[in-house]
Amino acid sequence: MTGSHIAEFDRILGGRIRTFRTEANISQRDVAAALEVSISQMQKYEKWTNILAAFNIPILAKLLKRNVNDFFDIDVSRIDYSATVFHMRAPDDASSPGA
Numbered sequence: 001m002t003g004s005h006i007a008e009f010d011r012i013l014g015g016r017i018r019t020f021r022t023e024a025n026i027s028q029r030d031v032a033a034a035l036e037v038s039i040s041q042m043q044k045y046e047k048w049t050n051i052l053a054a055f056n057i058p059i060l061a062k063l064l065k066r067n068v069n070d071f072f073d074i075d076v077s078r079i080d081y082s083a084t085v086f087h088m089r090a091p092d093d094a095s096s097p098g099a
Helices: 008-023 028-035 039-046 054-063 068-072
Strands: none
Touching: 008 028, 008 039, 008 068, 028 039, 028 054, 054 068
16 A cells, blocks of 8 residues: 555544553553653554554553454445555565475
């Protein structure tokens, strides 16, 4: 995905992060520290300008006392993926088994 083509899913996820954080009365600074990112980066996650890596979701869930599924309980049938750009790349070594 590229800068202006953030998927609707990522917008929803960013909103959920902000909602769950504020409900838990935890600052962006504390969440940023737990994720080992800057406060600026944390703000970008919540404002949907940067995409959060999936491996951070369990960290957020534990910190915000939520279930991992709470972040993904989204009706995907209502998401418009038309603006999403996916890039495919060839395996590093196409001759290797399983490639």
